[in-house]
Amino acid sequence: MMSKSATRPILRMLGRFYASTSSGVEAAASSTTSTTQTVKQTLPVTGHKLAYSEFGDPSAVIRRERFQIDAVPENHIVVKMLASPVNPADLNTIQGTYPVKPAKLPAVPGNEGVGVVIKTAAIPGRDPINEGDWVIPRTPAFGTWQAFVHGSSEDFIKIPQMDLVTAATLSVNPCTAYRMLKDFETLKPGDRVIQNGGNSAVGQAVIQLCREFGLKCVSLVRPREDFKQLKAKLMTLGNSDTIIITDDDLRGMMRDFKAQLALNCVGGKCATDIMRVLDTGRTMVTYGGMSRQPVVLPTSSLIFNDVKLKGFWMTRWNRTQPHEDRKEMLEYLSNLALTGKWIPPEHKLIPFAKYRDALENTMKGYTGVKYIIKFD
Numbered sequence: 499m500m501s502k503s504a505t506r507p508i509l510r511m512l513g514r515f516y517a518s519t520s521s522g523v524e525a526a527a528s529s530t531t532s533t534t535q536t537v538k539q540t541l542p543v544t545g546h547k548l549a550y551s552e553f554g555d556p557s558a559v560i561r562r563e564r565f566q567i568d569a570v571p572e573n574h575i576v577v578k579m580l581a582s583p584v585n586p587a588d589l590n591t592i593q594g595t596y597p598v599k600p601a602k603l604p605a606v607p608g609n610e611g612v613g614v615v616i617k618t619a620a621i622p623g624r625d626p627i628n629e630g631d632w633v634i635p636r637t638p639a640f641g642t643w644q645a646f647v648h649g650s651s652e653d654f655i656k657i658p659q660m661d662l663v664t665a666a667t668l669s670v671n672p673c674t675a676y677r678m679l680k681d682f683e684t685l686k687p688g689d690r691v692i693q694n695g696g697n698s699a700v701g702q703a704v705i706q707l708c709r710e711f712g713l714k715c716v717s718l719v720r721p722r723e724d725f726k727q728l729k730a731k732l733m734t735l736g737n738s739d740t741i742i743i744t745d746d747d748l749r750g751m752m753r754d755f756k757a758q759l760a761l762n763c764v765g766g767k768c769a770t771d772i773m774r775v776l777d778t779g780r781t782m783v784t785y786g787g788m789s790r791q792p793v794v795l796p797t798s799s800l801i802f803n804d805v806k807l808k809g810f811w812m813t814r815w816n817r818t819q820p821h822e823d824r825k826e827m828l829e830y831l832s833n834l835a836l837t838g839k840w841i842p843p844e845h846k847l848i849p850f851a852k853y854r855d856a857l858e859n860t861m862k863g864y865t866g867v868k869y870i871i872k873f874d
């Protein structure tokens with residue numbers, strides 16, 4: 499997407515042009531969302547966006563303001579955002595601790611989400627994306643927490659219409675789960691995958707993909723009062739070999755237990771424990787650090803078990819791998835979603851005006867749900 503400063507003179511120029519032609523850009527579109535609401539829009543469009551002018555505590559630095567798009571460059575499509583999740587990486591970006599930073603401040607937060615195209619590029623037939631299509635952004639730090647976005651068709655990926663929350667959460671967490679299961683170990687049906695953060699959005703996708711790939715998945719979650727209920731919910735995502743335990747339970751079963759892949763998004767002691775049960779020569783992939791504790795390696799695992807430690811970052815994969823591979827992965831995941839074989843994480847839809855609830859609760863831990871901003 500072009501930066502706002504780069505587009506502003508063009509917008510002003512186009513704004514004058516469209517004002518002088520009186521009708522403006524016709525951008526009527528209709529689309530069926532999960533609430534079967536019809537979207538019809540013309541430019542200019544007015545809505546709200548979240549913005550921050552300095553890095554810091556999200557609930558302190560984020561504000562909600564009105565904005566208007568009068569006109570856009572002729573090769574741009576305009577997208578009405580439908581829903582966007584609040585992921586830990588979004589909060590880290592606002593805090594200024596995430597490696598992807600906005601090009602400049604003030605910036606609009608939000609890395610992923612789904613929207614409906616309300617205006618295609620001005621030259622008919624040139625654009626593979628049509629009015630009414632659902633799209634997700636192609637690049638991170640896109641600024642999805644706003645009512646409308648625009649960019650060239652290369653800035654978006656078209657996806658089939660599906661359940662709203664599934665679409666809004668398609669591009670980051672399930673893709674991360676998919677890549678980690680595919681790219682680090684050659685796993686055969688019956689092999690075991692062990693993961694911590696088993697109730698995270700990534701963790702829930704791992705459980706479901708293990709089921710699809712015929713793998714046995716062992717998921718650790720932090721001990722909690724409602725563990726039984728959580729376990730019952732997570733079990734419904736898996737197969738008959740799915741195991742859900744607390745971090746503490748693993749120690750009791752370590753002796754006879756071996757896994758062929760370990761996935762770590764927590765760090766600290768919990769990462770050390772899942773590494774201890776890795777089979778000789780196998781890999782632990784670290785993709786998150788929710789506990790903010792370093793990963794401590796047991797010396798014996800390295801010497802006697804020759805375990806491998808790798809990191810994974812979806813953003814790097816998207817940047818470095820062919821776009822065709824990404825499309826193929828999104829197609830696979832979309833098909834799972836459309837056939838009811840992949841369901842989105844436990845979630846709570848939050849009206850845009852109540853965005854603070856989403857930010858504050860996501861930062862708390864033990865929330866049990868992914869907060870999804872639903873735009874007006």
Ligand SMILES: NC(=O)c1ccc[n+]([C@@H]2O[C@H](COP(=O)([O-])OP(=O)(O)OC[C@H]3O[C@@H](n4cnc5c(N)ncnc54)[C@H](OP(=O)(O)O)[C@@H]3O)[C@@H](O)[C@H]2O)c1
Pocket residue numbers: 585586587670671674695696697698699700701719720763764784785786787788789790810811812813843863864865866867868
């Ligand atoms: N490398 C990548 O490309 C990539 C891609 C996607 C996600 N991630 C990372 O993966 C992790 C999970 O993301 P998500 O969107 O799936 O998360 P999420 O749905 O928001 O869930 C957060 C998870 O972290 C756990 N957690 C929170 N605070 C914790 C703490 N202090 N100690 C231990 N566990 C804690 C939560 O467990 P409780 O219920 O016990 O609080 C929950 O399992 C994050 O670190 C995220 O940045 C990385």
